[in-house]
Amino acid sequence: MLALSRKVNESIVIGNDIEITVLEVKGDQVKLGINAPKAVPIYRKEIYLQIQESNKEAVNTDVSVEAIKKLFD
Amino acid sequence: MDMLVKTKHFGEVELDENKIIYFENGIFGFEDCKSFTILYNEQDGKRPDISWLQSIDEPALALPVISPFIIKPDYNPVIEDELIKHLENLNESNIVVLVSVTVPSDIKNISANLKAPFIINSELKKGAQVIAENSEYEIKHYFYEELQAYKAAKEGK
Numbered sequence: 696m697l698a699l700s701r702k703v704n705e706s707i708v709i710g711n712d713i714e715i716t717v718l719e720v721k722g723d724q725v726k727l728g729i730n731a732p733k734a735v736p737i738y739r740k741e742i743y744l745q746i747q748e749s750n751k752e753a754v755n756t757d758v759s760v761e762a763i764k765k766l767f768d
Numbered sequence: 769m770d771m772l773v774k775t776k777h778f779g780e781v782e783l784d785e786n787k788i789i790y791f792e793n794g795i796f797g798f799e800d801c802k803s804f805t806i807l808y809n810e811q812d813g814k815r816p817d818i819s820w821l822q823s824i825d826e827p828a829l830a831l832p833v834i835s836p837f838i839i840k841p842d843y844n845p846v847i848e849d850e851l852i853k854h855l856e857n858l859n860e861s862n863i864v865v866l867v868s869v870t871v872p873s874d875i876k877n878i879s880a881n882l883k884a885p886f887i888i889n890s891e892l893k894k895g896a897q898v899i900a901e902n903s904e905y906e907i908k909h910y911f912y913e914e915l916q917a918y919k920a921a922k923e924g925k
Contacts, residue, residue: 733850747797
């Protein structure tokens with residue numbers, strides 16, 4: 696992993712059209728500003744992982760199709 | 769044209785190719801699976817409330833899905849336009865919105881993922897799973913109570 700030191704209001708640029716700026720540092724929290732094309736989805740990683748996990752859980756149910764169907768009948 | 773598709777819950781089914789929905793970005797956790805179809809058991813000629821989003825590429829990949837509106841009639845996810853731009857001209861007559869359902873052994877803890885709906889253009893057969901910006905929508909929305917109310921209302925009709 697590339698590690699860069701930045702101060703408040705300094706940025707890094709990724710490719711031609713993504714810019715990440717350090718807006719504020721407070722204790723152990725860092726506020727980042729991100730400029731990117733709207734087509735680039737930006738997620739908090741924990742949300743992204745939880746949704747991946749949720750799809751996997753939905754697939755891996757132990758409950759039978761009949762039992763699931765019955766729930767909705 | 770019909771093709772034979774292996775499915776998780778319905779054995780081998782004959783499927784009309786125009787029933788295949790293309791998710792160009794796959795779905796979360798299964799980014800390589802891009803072709804899906806929606807399967808269900810018709811009951812008295814009617815479509816039931818529960819269906820399965822079945823991968824064409826991976827027979828073991830099938831998620832139970834429902835319309836979010838049966839448990840949340842005012843469901844209104846806010847989605848960044850650019851994320852569904854490739855679904856083209858979405859409108860009231862061609863849009864289909866589904867959410868995945870997780871069914872644990874204790875079925876009272878059944879939950880729906882209101883945070884990451886599947887948005888489908890049923891005319892063009894293109895779909896995407898996207899993250900709604902609404903902070904009130906949860907990845908695990910428990911809905912057993914809402915389901916009972918919905919069923920009671922349906923019975924009453």
